[in-house]
Amino acid sequence: MSVAEFFSMGGFGYYVWMSMGMALLMMLSEIFVLKSQRKSMLKQVARVIRMEKNR
Amino acid sequence: MFKTFKTILFRDLTLAMRRKTDILSAVFFFIIVISLFPLGVGLDKTVLIKIAPGIAWVAALLASMLALERLFAGDYEDGTLEQMLITPQPMTVIVLAKVVAHWLLTGLPLVLIVPLVGLQYHLSGEAILVMMMALLLGTPILSLLGAIGAALTLGVRGGGILISLLILPLYIPVLVYGSGAVSASLIAGESQAYLLLLGAFLILTLLFSPIATALALKISSE
Amino acid sequence: MKINWFKYAAPSTFYPLAGKIIPFFAWSALLLIVGGLYWGFFQTPELLSDQKQYYRILYVHVGSAWMSMWLYIVLVAWALIGLVFNTRLSYMMAMATAPTGAIFTFLTLWTGAFWGKTSWGTYWDWDPRMTTELILLFLYVGYMALQSAIDDTRRSDKASALLALVGLVLIPVIFWSVNCPDPNQCAALHQQSSMSNIEPNIRIAWLVTAVGFWMFSFMVILMRVRNIILDRDQHTSWVQGLDEVRK
Secondary structure (H helix, E strand, O other), X not given: OXXXXXXXXXXXXXXXXXXXHHHHHHHHHHHHHHXXXXXXXXXXXXXXXXXXXXX | OHHHHHHHHHHHHHHHHOOHXXXXXXXXXXXXXXXXXXXXXXXXXXXXXXXHHHHHHHHHHHHHHHHHHHHHHHHHHHOHHHHHHHOOOOHHHHHHHHHHHHHHHHHHHHHHHHHHHHHHOOOOHHHHHHHHHHHHHHHHHHHHHHHHHHHHXXXXXXXXXXXXXXXXXXXXXXXXXXXXXXXXXXXOOOOHHHHHHHHHHHHHHHHHHHHHHHHHHXXXXX | OOOOHHHHHOHXXXXXXXXXXXXXXXXXXXXXXXXXXXXXXXXXXXXXXXXXXXXXXXXXXXXXXXXXXXXXXXXXXXXXXXXXXXXXXXXXXXXXXHHHHHHHXXXXXXXXXXXXXXXXXXXXXXXXXXXXXXXXXHHHHHHHHHHHHOOOHHHHHHHHHHHHHHHHHHHHHXXXXXXXXXXXXXXXXXXXXXXXXXXXXXXHHHHHHHHHHHHHHHHHHHHHHHHXXXXXXXXXXXXXXXXXHHO
């Protein structure tokens, strides 16, 4: 299959790549969101430690 | 057990009668929604006849939702619910009594207003009868399922809309068969199968909803 | 060897365990998804004529659909365990499963729309399977909405668990009612005329990708439950003593 054929998918390129693209987007976003959520959770815990120390 | 049922039923009816606006607003909401659609959709007779079943059912759904918030809220706020949970009387009976009261006040009136819908949407006498039958079977299901939602969301902010969000997906079988019954009678006069299915669904919900609702009330009151 | 099942029921022991097995799922997911898609795109050129190239949509559509339904069952299982055994972690697992399930449900609907447009000419058709997927999305959203609306964690956990259970009981009824709106005749199930004639290579591709999605789900749900544990147990000494916090 040539590169051109790969992208065109027999004329159905739009449909195939919109599907694949959204799948990729959703899955990568999920990972990204979870990673940044983890970072903010860890910061939150550090904040709690500081607050409880200063009591 | 029957005495418990009767007592709670009459209590709820009496309390509701003191605040007539609650009941009337659900009924008037139904009437207003029903009346709005022809104005929005167009006054073509054939179109109106076709969409009447669906609209009547969606309106009934929404009107029933409106009144659900107050099903348990009053008792929750003044502590009666807690007392009900502690008594040795089975909670399912108490729940059933309250739901029946709710239906008598919000579901049954809708059944009685159907002729008005028939008038506005040019429905035949037979269609009107089928619609009344369908709503008679369907509105109790709406009350029973709605009770679960009301019990889960007790005291939560955004209650009414949240209940709708939770319960509307569960209403779909009622909507499909209830509306289908009337549509079928309009086309071929064969609505019996739909009504039987609605009846079956009613029995199913009668058996399972009070238990789920009682459980939900217990969770919400902890 | 006696397995102490309840050892890992405590967030403090589960958290590090989860952390250790996440990479395993991450790599499996990557390999399976890439492998499955590679197979599907490059091992089937002769089998798919140009008129049928759109069948490749199925590689993600089938996996998403299976995950959307499977994860709901997983959610209800955790909810049930929580209600019966009253273990906090079970509820946290249910809560962690919901968003992933919802995302796969959305993906099923999205890819399903493109599949529908190519194979039967319309983006949406109210056919029973897709309509039930839509309702499944509402059930996931309802679960998450109830969880976030109730402030008290104990109550929100239990209430949403009960809601999920009620949803599960009603899914067959809902599916049946959409499938047979006229009780005298039931609608065609998912207008796929030639499903059984699908080439094995295509089936392998979507199967492998589906398992890849499953591994991905494990990974993502474990990541999420670790975040939930950090959030709920932020006042405990074990969380505050974690290495990653001290950095």
